[in-house]
Amino acid sequence: MPSITTFTIDVPEARVQRLKQKLELADFPDEVTDLTPDDAWSRGVPLSEMKRLVRYWHDEFNWRAVETALNKLPHFSTEVKIEGFGSYQMHFIHQRSQVTNAIPLLFLHGWPGSFIEVTKILPLLVQGNNSSPAFHVVAPSLMDFGFSSGSKKKAFYMEQHAEACHKLMLSLGYDEYVIQAGDMGCLVARLLASNYGRAHCKALHTNSAFPAEPTASSHPELYEKVKATPLSEDEIAGLGRTAAFGTEGNGYYKQLSTRDQTIGYSLADSPVGLLAWLYEKLHDWSDNYPWTDDEILTWVSIYYFSSAGAGLLGARIML
Template sequence: MASIEPYNVSVSESAIQRLHKKLEAADFPDELDEAGWDYGASLADVKRLTTYWKDQFNWKEQEAKLNELPHFKTQITVDGFETLNIHFLHLKSNADRTIPLLFIHGWPGSFLEATKILRPLAEGIKDGPAFHVVAPSLPNYGFSSGTKNRGFALPQYAETCHKLMLALGYDQYVTQGGDWGCMTSRIMGLLYPSHVKASHINMVRGHPPTLTSNPILYLKHALFSYNSRETYGFDRTKWFTIEGAGYRTQQSTKPQTLGYALADSPVGLLAWVYEKLHDWTDKYSWTDDEILTWVSIYWFSTAGPAANLRIYYEASPLHCDPAYSRDVTEKYIPKVKLGLAHFPKELSVVPKTWGRTMGPVVYESEHLAGGHFAAWEQPQAILDDLRAMFGRKGGAYGAVEGKDGS
């Protein structure tokens, strides 16, 4: 078994200077008068952030803050692929009985999303659960290495995460995630149901129940009108499908072509990612330092700024085993207890009856604010959900044997 080694984030001064030179030489497109954000990332915002990134943003200061967290690396060998160096945060709780929790990020996120909830989860609360928290950089992301072989799809991301938990001594554990973190959790539930005992997800993408598959849910769906959240949700989902999903088509079909722009131009990377941070959140007040730390992790990533795109291609049902494609993660997955968190500015906002077609739902919450990056935008909401779901009165209480959270 590979050793677990402490890790410090350390970007070389030469890499930082190279970034500054590219920012200094940046060219910008023009913009239509009063374009706002309708055509994409705002020119004024991107110019302001570029100048700040070049002249004022202090990566080493942010790096020092990151290194206050418990970083580690280990080697994981995925069947049929090379051995990968996997970076992760791992904070163990001092509580007597603690639940191992795997936090899985998505795109365009990173392990950074877990940092606001890491310590509160480990500390726990009186008469509530505490958690050992593991938050990896997925392969091809952040400070983990990436594969050089085709076909590294959701089962391989799931295998990486599962083997990491086993390497840390967690034979049974629970998961939390949105975006690809949600989808990876779901595939882990298919492949490793005796280990993944429950999953809490904040990207809910079920489908309308049918009379044959879910008769009770079908009747509820047919007889009861949608509430205001669900009615608004249809509009939000329609907006994303029509106006916001172009990136997904590109990344699912020709990620390499897009990769040239993102790998060569930090401004291109900034605009590509910042558009999502702006459009996918719920009036979140991003600071310039937050945005640029987020984007810098992509720019300085071990596998490079373009490797992260490939998951879209590999997880497409056109390019992988359909039994483990991203579409399957929206269907019923048995055996793993499921918690659903509904946020109003998620990319798709579905009725509760749709979400309950995804699996054995034991916990569900509706939040008044929050979007796609829930753990970053609304960390208290995620904390409250996990504590309620795994607490003494929660539907997943005792899900991990001998780890009742008391």
């Protein structure tokens, strides 16, 4: 079995100072000035918001305080061997519950997230209550994310992420486990369920389901039922949002899944560009969640200080 070692987040001071230098020298583009308040985010993060956050990142945001807080969590690292790809270092949080018969839970993040997605809910998961089970929580940084290794081989896809996560759970002694996954993590989780189900993966919950529309040939009875059932106003509105996302909101995916190297130069070199790239999604995809400046910059800083590098994170992993 591979050895498991404790892990401490400790970004070199030179990288922290380099970040501040880049922020100080930031140049900003012009923006369209005749947008209405309702359209302020329609072209991306508003210029005034970017300037404000960049100023805060440079002048007030304290990465060392963030490190101290994050390091209170149980971080670990281990070597994972992927068939045909070699060995990688995988970073993960592992919090065991004190509750008898707690369930091993593999918690998979998405993009533009990281292991930090689990931090707020972690105490609730390990404690459980009268109506909810308790869990032994394992929250890895997927390869290319956070403080796990990056893969420089073009064929490292979801299948390899699933293999890495499964081997991690086995190395921790969890022969059977359940999964929670969202966004990109859902794609990894579906492979875990299909490849290692029955014997190992006992249940899967996701907040990012990708169901296939029933057809007359695939599910004839369900197809007829769907055709005969009128849509509610909420469902019609939801379909409208889905259509709008297809025409206005998924350009990032087309870029990352086709020319990831091109966008990678900007994300690796410019913390301002990285902030704009990620913050737009945090704003648009979180249902009016009241983000604090420190939360936004913590999420983005984890990308900037990642082991794989900001230009690689969330790029070819999206394919």
